Amino acid sequence: MNNIIALVDCNNFYASCxxxxxPDLEGKPIIVLSNNDGCVVARSNEAKALGIPFGKPVFxxxxxxxxxxxxxxxxxxxxxxxxSHRVMDTLAQFTPDMEIYSIDEAFLxxxxxxxxxxxxxxxxxxxxxxxxxxIPVSIGIATTKTLTKVxxxxxxxxxxxxxxxxxxxYSEVEIDKILNETEIGDVWGVGWEYEKxxxxxxxxxxxxxxxxxxxxxxxxxxxxxxRTVFELRGISCISxxxxxxxxxxxxxxxxxxxxxxxxxxxxxxxxxYATLSSERLRAQNSLASIINVFLATNRFKKDEPQYSNCISxxxxxxxxxxxxxxxxxxxNLEKIYKTGYKYKKAGVLLSGIVPKNQKQLNxxxxxxxxxxxxKLTQAIDTINTKWGRNIIHYAGTGxxxxxxxxxxxxxxxxxxxxxxxxxxxxxYPEK
DNA sequence: TCTGGGGTCCTAGGACCC
DNA sequence: TCTGGGGTCCTAGGACCC
Numbered sequence: 001m002n003n004i005i006a007l008v009d010c011n012n013f014y015a016s017c018x019x020x021x022x023p024d025l026e027g028k029p030i031i032v033l034s035n036n037d038g039c040v041v042a043r044s045n046e047a048k049a050l051g052i053p054f055g056k057p058v059f060x061x062x063x064x065x066x067x068x069x070x071x072x073x074x075x076x077x078x079x080x081x082x083x084s085h086r087v088m089d090t091l092a093q094f095t096p097d098m099e100i101y102s103i104d105e106a107f108l109x110x111x112x113x114x115x116x117x118x119x120x121x122x123x124x125x126x127x128x129x130x131x132x133x134x135i136p137v138s139i140g141i142a143t144t145k146t147l148t149k150v151x152x153x154x155x156x157x158x159x160x161x162x163x164x165x166x167x168x169x170y171s172e173v174e175i176d177k178i179l180n181e182t183e184i185g186d187v188w189g190v191g192w193e194y195e196k197x198x199x200x201x202x203x204x205x206x207x208x209x210x211x212x213x214x215x216x217x218x219x220x221x222x223x224x225x226x227r228t229v230f231e232l233r234g235i236s237c238i239s240x241x242x243x244x245x246x247x248x249x250x251x252x253x254x255x256x257x258x259x260x261x262x263x264x265x266x267x268x269x270x271x272x273y274a275t276l277s278s279e280r281l282r283a284q285n286s287l288a289s290i291i292n293v294f295l296a297t298n299r300f301k302k303d304e305p306q307y308s309n310c311i312s313x314x315x316x317x318x319x320x321x322x323x324x325x326x327x328x329x330x331x332n333l334e335k336i337y338k339t340g341y342k343y344k345k346a347g348v349l350l351s352g353i354v355p356k357n358q359k360q361l362n363x364x365x366x367x368x369x370x371x372x373x374x375k376l377t378q379a380i381d382t383i384n385t386k387w388g389r390n391i392i393h394y395a396g397t398g399x400x401x402x403x404x405x406x407x408x409x410x411x412x413x414x415x416x417x418x419x420x421x422x423x424x425x426x427x428y429p430e431k
Numbered sequence: 432t433c434t435g436g437g438g439t440c441c442t443a444g445g446a447c448c449c
Numbered sequence: 450t451c452t453g454g455g456g457t458c459c460t461a462g463g464a465c466c467c
Contacts, residue, residue: 034435041435041467057434075435102467191465222441224465251437258432300434347436406433 003236004110004141004168006122007148008091008129011136011156013104014042017083018073020134021414021422029070033058036255036405037074074407082415086133094125099240107145109240110168122164141166145238146231149188150178150206172234179232182206189228194221206232246284246353252276253347257406259298260343266295267330268398273348274329275397278322281350282381287318289352291325293332298344309336318354321373322380325350326396 010016014032019025029046033039040056050068052061058072065072084103091098097109108125110118122139129137140151147167155165167175185195187206197220203209209217210232217225227237252273260266270293281288296308311332319325329348380392412420 036433036435038434055435059433062433105467189465193464222464224441247438249438253436255435298434345435405435 002111002168003143004113004118005143005145005148005240006095006108006110006118006125006139006141007101007145007152008106008108008125008137008139009152009156010087010104011138012042012044012048013084013135014073014075014080015044015047016135017076017080018071018411019044020083021411025071029068030073031058031061031065031070032073032075033409035075035407036257037408038255041075072409074410076407076410076413078413078416079411083133083135087129087135087137090129090132091125093128094121097240097242099242100244107148107240109242110141116169117166118168119164119166122166123162126163137163139164141168143168143234144231144236145240146188146228147175147234150182150186153182153186154178175234176207176210179207179210180205184209187228187232189224194225197221246286246355247280248351248353250277250280250288250350250353251347252280253294253345253349254405255345256343256403258403260346260403261339261341263334263337263339265398265403266333266337266343266346267396268401269346269403270329270333270348271326271394271396272398272401273346274325275322275393277348277350278320278325279381281320281353282377285356286353287320287356288325288350289315289318289354290350291315291328291332292349292351293329293336293346294349295333295336295343295346297341301342305341307338307341311336314352318352320356321377323373323394326394330396 015030018030018032027046028044029050030044031040031047031052032042034041038057040052040054040058040061043052043054047070050064050070052064052070058065061070064070080103087104088100088106091106091108095108095110097111099107101107110121113121115121118141122141126137126139129135138152138156140148140153140155141164142148142151151165151167155161155163158165167178170178182205184190184198184204184206185192187209190198190209198204198209203212209229212229214226214229217229221228230237254269254273256269260269274291277288290312292310292312294308294310297304297306299306299308313328313332315324315328325348333346383392384390412422414420414422
């Protein structure tokens with residue numbers, strides 16, 4: 001029996017999240033900025049129509065923002081993450097098998113839903129998410145993941161479709177017609193570099209890619225490219241992953257809100273990132289055996305002296321303990337830190353990640369001490385989970401953290417902070 | 432003044448071994 | 450003129466995704 005997959009994708013997710021709690025913004029242009037209020041990472045349809053491109057530095061859009069009264073938000077990941085959970089919980093009601101692909105997308109397996117046309121089912125999913133969570137979604141249904149992406153794009157763009165397009169029962173001729181109208185750069189798996197390469201070789205549409213020579217594709221785009229081609233032909237090569245394997249790398253890094261020069265401040269930042277990483281490591285029940293620390297100056301400032309470096313350190317005994325990781329991070333930072341530079345960014349990358357129960361024991365470890373540490377870490381995690389992130393933290397992460405990223409226009413944490421939940425005003429005066 | 436963050440997979444090429 | 454051959458493992462870097 002053929003695979004049938006639906007791709008549910010939230011429309012302009014971050015912008016839509018902001019709109020849920022600011023219904024006045026319906027129909028108005030909204031943009032959401034990246035960390036540090038740097039680039040535009042989400043746009044409402046109205047903002048897209050005004051010609052604001054994805055990834056544009058916000059200072060280059062100043063005029064447009066002013067002239068068209070565009071509403072600007074800093075990113076509020078606590079809000080988006082929570083809204084994402086709600087959307088995914090809702091979607092889970094419609095299928096036993098689904099893969100949460102990103103914060104705003106999920107693949108739903110509709111295998112065994114014996115219907116020629118699943119458009120109606122898609123509509124039901126769509127209206128339910130909209131009604132329960134307030135987020136608009138688009139749905140593409142097809143026989144391979146790559147084709148669901150194609151269908152989803154069209155569903156999103158073509159307003160006559162009402163947000164759902166099912167091509168799972170289309171004939172090859174009908175599918176080819178759609179692929180012929182899909183630009184090569186819009187194909188899932190074809191990024192910027194491959195788009196250039198393919199166009200140079202006359203492959204300008206998804207249909208031409210589908211009909212390209214296997215040998216040529218394999219040579220120039222590796223087996224990944226070949227997989228994409230097969231998927232366009234309706235041969236499923238990328239399966240639905242309904243369990244999330246633990247991460248093999250965990251990275252925490254941020255650009256600073258201002259240039260940072262002193263080792264002391266860099267240490268605070270790196271300790272903060274080590275803390276974040278170790279929390280994520282513990283959440284997936286893993287240990288890290290390698291810690292990488294990196295730092296860099298602002299590469300856009302051509303006239304300033306540039307320096308960037310990274311260092312990799314093998315941890316004697318794999319760990320997920322915050323204080324240990326802070327310690328390793330700071331020691332290694334010292335090795336690559338140089339005075340006289342204005343640093344823009346630093347980070348910590350944990351790798352060599354192994355499951356906790358596969359720990360390779362070290363002969364010389366003091367067991368009693370490490371058990372005590374475990375209990376301390378557990379206590380800190382419990383308190384922080386209950387009372388809010390960072391209620392308790394290591395002194396090494398700093399108190400003021402004046403290097404922290406800028407988030408000048410962040411909305412409230414409407415769904416995750418008691419003191420920030422939305423207040424509904426009664427239209428009747430109080431008695 | 433101001434340019435994001437966090438992942439995965441694949442391959443080429445070097446190191447090393449017999 | 451001539452400089453073995455073949456295998457494995459690891460890493461850096463390049464591509465992609467959102």
